[in-house]
Amino acid sequence: MTGTIEELFPGVYRRRHEALDLNCGIVVGSDGVAVIDTRETPTAGKDLVDAVRTVTDQPIRWVINTHWHWDHAWGNAAFSGSSIWGHTRCQEVLEAVGAAEIEAVKHWFRPERHHELDDLEVVPPTGTFDDMAFIDLGGRGLTLTFHGLAHTDADIVVGVTDAPVLYAGDIVEESAPPFFGDGYPLDWPLTLDSVIATRPEVVVPGHGDTIDLAIVEAQRSSIAAGVDIARTAHAAGIPVAEVPVSGSPFPEPTFRELVARSYLQLDADE
Ligand SMILES: [Zn+2]
Structure with missing residues (x-):
């Protein structure tokens, strides 16, 4: 067992x-x-x-992927017999995973875990949707909602009908800066506005500790501030590598990715 379970609300x-x-x-x-x-x-x-079995004997009937990133979805094969849910685009990306994609993430794994990537079976969701879905668990339900482009093109958040909690995937992070490598920085703050409007009390980010809305709002402001710098630099014709990092709300590697992805979006708009 390599994790810690916290009960946020009953069940x-x-x-x-x-x-x-x-x-x-x-x-x-x-x-x-x-x-x-x-x-x-x-x-x-x-x-x-195995960890789920320590809190309940109920069958795991549903699995939800918040987005298609490997660290959130490549464990799907362990849940045979469950129906797997995700955004339509999440299904498309996971269906396309091949040897090259698996090799590309190998460096994240300690050598003694490399065997886990050999013959890895990636199982895409089959319960797909574009905007919204609802899953009835019996006595309570889950709402699955796509609020717009953000960390990827397929981020969904998951709410619980009788608890003020939101599983937010990587559209917010607590223990590291947001990851922009596959992101849409120009849209991300607006997507977060839509999420914030649902007023969850406890937000479970993809990585790190649980947070409240004030932290989500702060991260939204940071992303918007980074995009402002990128827009100004793009208009001035400054190459990505030369955009001054001073004033950036994020460390330099994160900032460069934010700027690069912003430029891609701005170039596409021209
Ligand atoms: Zn991610």
Whole structure:
């Protein structure tokens, strides 16, 4: 076991993992359990299944991927028999994962875990939607909502009908800056505005500790401030590598990715 389970509300849990400081959700209804994100490999996913068994005997009937990133969805194969839910685009990206994509993330794994990536089976969601879906767990439900482009093109957030909690995936992070490598910085603050308007009390980010809306709002402001710098620099024709990092709300590597992705979006608009 390589994680710690915290009960946020009755029957509503998160498991925080040492690996990648990743959070997964566990929500128990009278008809079964839903697990939100499945970790980085089927081996790690199996560890999550074992952890679920420590809090309930109910079958895991539903799995939800907040987005298609490997650390959130490549454990899906450990949940055979569960119906897997995600954004339509999440399904498309996971269907396309091949040897090159698996090789590209190998450096994130300690050598003794490389065998977990050999013959890795990536299982895409089949319960797909573009805007919204609802899952009835018995006695409570989950709302799955796409609020717009942000950390990827397929981020969904998961709310619980009878608890003021939101599983937010990586559209907010607590223990590291947001990751912009596949992101849409120009849209991200507006997407967060839409999420903030739902007024959750407890937000479970993809990585790190639980946070409140004030932290989400602060991260929204930081992203917007970074985009302002990128817009000004883009208009002035400054190359990405030369945009001054002074005034950036993020460390330099994160800032450069934010600027690069902003430029891609701005170039596409021209
Ligand atoms: Zn991610």
